[in-house]
Each structure stands twice: as structure tokens, then as C-alpha cells.
Amino acid sequence: MRDGIEQTFAEHPRPKLIYPFEQGPKTGEAIDVAAGLKWLRMPLGGALAFINVWAVEDGDGWAIVDTGMGGAATQQAWRQAFAGPLAGRTVSRVFVTHMHPDHIGMAGWLTRKFDCRLWISRLEFLMCRSLAADTGREAPADALNFFKAAGWDEEALETYRARFGGFGRALHALPDSFQRLSDGDEVMIGEHMWKVVVGSGHSPEHACLWCPDLNLIITGDQVLPKISSNVSVFPTEPNGDPLTDWLTSLARIKTRVPDEVLVLPAHNDPFFGLHARIDHLIAGHERGLARLRELIAEPKRAVDVFRALFRRQIDQNLLGLATGESLAHLNCLIARGQAVRTRDENGVDWYRAAA
Template structure:
């Protein structure tokens, strides 16, 4: 879920100037272009073009819709920022539609390959196959257990829309692998929590770090439990990944995120993000010391609001509330019970109460 934007005049520095308009690009380092593809909600996804011989490697793509197609045609035109040179490959940092929605369209247009981590690619394919079908019964039961009412459940639809058909083949990439792009080596660093096997790219020689959604400067990535893995502990995974990035990537890199502007101050931002999560956990412990709650009852504590404008945002909020609650359950601080309707309720355990008193 989003947090309030940190001050641009604070510990982070944004050295790349004004963001490019859709269909335009800004060179943030030699042969590295910053492009922005508009999203249906009025926001943007950053798509990075890396000079790769006579063409370009593209990292992340935007959602598949008419506006995105129009923007990509402007970028790819002979008189556009990419100079009419071909896309040599597409790298998807992870499975979400704003990152790989246009990947199939680009791969087909240029007969080039898609590069992704194995689990991200296969989960994206599964989402596409389910798109447009009725909501599976186990998924509906998952949200009912979290406290959704019948009206909200009826509005649920499978995810996987806004994605052009992904290629039937994918070049799988893995943690620690080095990818040669043009004259540069980029190391894959895999993070977890926001998605199952999120790929970041680090070029040590040039001091560049493509962070995808794993590290964002002004918002925090959604960390959710999903129906496909109800017993997962993504909050623990995400906190561990933040620590891993801090150990593996130096502080002086230029971070190229998926949303908002390129920035410097990586380690300060990692500390901010970790503090935010632990602060939210403390607030949740306090709330649970007062009353038992369902996942939907945690919205006010965690996000400052109890209702959301649409089912998609409510689904993200539910998944993240479950991630916080599941983290505390795994640590023995919260106990879970199920009522006669099958709804899950959470209460602070004796261990959790003791930890809260000691904090």
C-alpha cells in the first residue's frame, strides 16, 4: 500500500531533472534511457531502455492498452527516442501487468525474447489463462475468511487482464546471474515479498541499480498474502530482501525504480522502508491488545481508512493486512481462531502482550 511521499528535500536526492513526457525519453546515463508509460489510474510506470549493440534491451513495459501501444510506437519511431532501432530483448522484473503487460506485444513486434525469473513467468502465464473466467471457489473462500461481505465477493474478478499474450518461451534468469547488455555486465539480484521472485539489475561498473518495485522512493511496495499461497510469510521475505539489498548494493548507486524518479540515497531509503513496516507492526500489536479483529478490521490501523473505492484496492489491502497478521502469527505473537461462519479472527497472545510491554 502507498505511504505518504517522503520529502524530496530530505535524505533522498533526485538528480535526473524533470521526468520525460509519454513518448519521450531522458538519458540518465550514457546509453540508458528513462521512459514513462501511462497507466489507467493516471500514474506511470518507468520503462528503461539499455543500449544493446544495434538495438535496445527494454526493462519493464507498462500495461497492454491502446494508450500504451500509442506511446510505444512514438518511442520506437525512426524520429523517436529509440531512433528506430529494434528491441533486442525484454526483461520483466516481475509478473504484474504494469511491468509485463506490453512484453508480449514488444516480443512479437521484434521477434525477440522475454527474460524473467522462472516463477514470475509461470505465474504470469497462469494469471493470463484464468483471466475472464469466473472467480475460483477457493479464492472466494479466501476473501470470505478475511471478512469480505457478499457484495464485495460478487464484485471480485480474476487478475491477469491488461496483458498481451506472453511468449510461449522464456529465457529464465536467476539470482547472481550476470547478463551482458551492450558493453556492460548487469547482475541479477532477486528479492521476495512484493512478488515471488522479483529480479533487480545491478551494474557495478556504472553504479546503476534497476530496482523495479523492490525499492521505490516515494511509495512502499504492496506486500500481500494471496489465495494461491495462504500460508506464506511475505512480510518476513520482504524484510529479509531489504536487508539483502543493503548488503549487496552500495549506497552510492543511482537507483532506477519502476515508479517515481531516479534517486540517490539507497541505504537511507531501505532504512525508511524497514522502519515503516516495523512501525505498522507495533500499531497492529497495540490494536490487537484492545480487541480481536479480522483482516478487514485492520485496515484503519494499517492504512488510516476502513473502506476503499474499488475491489482491486480492497484486495491489495486485504493481502497486506494478512501479511502483517501472518508475520505476527508466525512469530507466536498472535493467535488465530475461526468462527462458525469460517471467518478468521486474530488476537494478541501472551507472548505478544509480553513483547508489547517490553517494547
């Protein structure tokens, strides 16, 4: 799960979104949000507490969209759902918006239990398999050098070594095959056509599902109402520019999907106000980039710039997220020609505003 740290948007309040439901479903229960579409929640623990998942009538079965984190608690929640609001139908297909464990973690369990197919974009499936393969490995030198370059001290690097490979432990064993989702695909689920709208930045090829007939869109983590999804640079692509991908794909979604849709996000509650939320997310990151550029008038390491982007204190548990997001903003400035990076004799990177 890679949801973002609340950023410094306080000086620009969130838009007044409309939340049509007074409360969400309890574990094992469901709420009807549209004809043939049910809203369920799977437990996560931690600050977010749960993830929203969706069941769509699909002929004689249910098409499930997102699955929750792998583990006994989520498995029990699904068993309650199948004994309760989803009883009487099998699962026909499992759709996953993207590869993070809170979304794909139970996909293997569901597809094997009901002998059905996983539907996911190709890059998400392959990247998930790649990360799951790290389970049990020692932290590679490339990753340690990456975080050393960001300014991590030896204690932080040692913590990273100890935690490395944890991604796969949050997954039930992945299916061995999948049905590919691509941007622009039109997929019949039950009686309605759903359009695939792909975003990127938070993950490589994140698939949102938009149903014009029902006037709603399942956005996964691509558009959330109260938090900004994590957009990070990782050791696998140290010079990547995911923030530009993120901002570009948000703007593109605004041109393709009408404002009046009901937005079904992975976290928090369904809402109306898609375009206003997209505008707020884009503007917030642009303000963060402007603050960051001011801060690096004098050279700074990645770990020195957190105050330009985050309103909360960054502790050891948030260090990886904060570093990844800071590097995403710094790499974006470099791509725009507004910053330069130099590496010192100790292998540490320093960033400063371009003249």
C-alpha cells in the same frame, strides 16, 4: 499493478533522498540517465499515471527493461518512442523485473514485433501464466472462502466475483518461451555487465538489475522512493508470509548493493539514497506490526485492522489491496509467535495477540 496503499509512516518523515533530474520524460520522449541508457515513461492512468521503463544500448539494438500495461495507449507510446528517441535500432531483448501487468503487459507485443527473447525469472513467468489463465473463469470457492474468512460481507464478495479474472485482460498475449534470470546471474548488455539481484514479497522472484560499471540499479517495484509496494497474502497461498520475505530481501539488497548507486525505480523519479530508503521501508513496516499487535489485544478480523496500517479511508476499490496487506502483517505476527488465529463457526478468522 499492485502498488501499496500509503501506510501510516507520517510520524517518521521520509529520508531526504536526492533526485538528480528536474523532471521526467513525456510520452514518446526519453532522457539519458547514463551512457547508453534512456529513461522513458509509459501511461497507466489512475493515481500513479505512468511507469518508468528503460532502454539500454545492446550492440546494434536496445535491451528494454519493463514494458508498461497492455493496451492501445501503451502501444501508441512505444510507437512514438521507436519513431523518436529509439529510432535506428531494433529491440534485441526484453527484460521484465516481475509479473505485474504494468511491467510485463506489453512484453508479448515487443518480443513478437522484434522477434526477440523475453528475459525474466522463472517464478515470475510461471505465476504470470497461471494468473492469466484465470481470464474468463468464475471466482473459485477457495478465493470466496478466503475473503469471507477475512471478514468481507456479501456485497464485497459479489464485487470480487464480478471482477475476477481481470489480470489477463491487462496483458498482451505472453511469449511462449523465455530466458531465465536467477539471483546472482551476470548478464552482458552492450558493453557493461549487469548483476541480477532478486527480491521477493511484492512478487515471487523479482529481478533487479545492478550495473556496477554505471553505478546504478534498476529496482522495478522492489525499492520505490515515495510509496511502499504492495505486500499481500492471496487466496492461492492463504498462510503465506510474504512480509518476512520482503523485509529479509530488502535487508539483503542493502548488504549487496552500495549506497551510492543511482536508483532507477518503476514509479516516481530516479534517486540517490538507496540504503536510507531501505531502512525507512523496513522501519515503517516494523512500526506497523507493533501497532497491529497492540490493536489485536482484543480479537479482530482482518477487515478490522486497517487503521493500524493505513492513513487513508479504505473504500471498495482498495478493499482487496488493504485486506491482502493486512493479512501479510497478521501472518507475519503469527510466524513470529506474536499472534494467533482462530476460525469461528461462520468461517471467519479472528486474530489476537499471543500471550
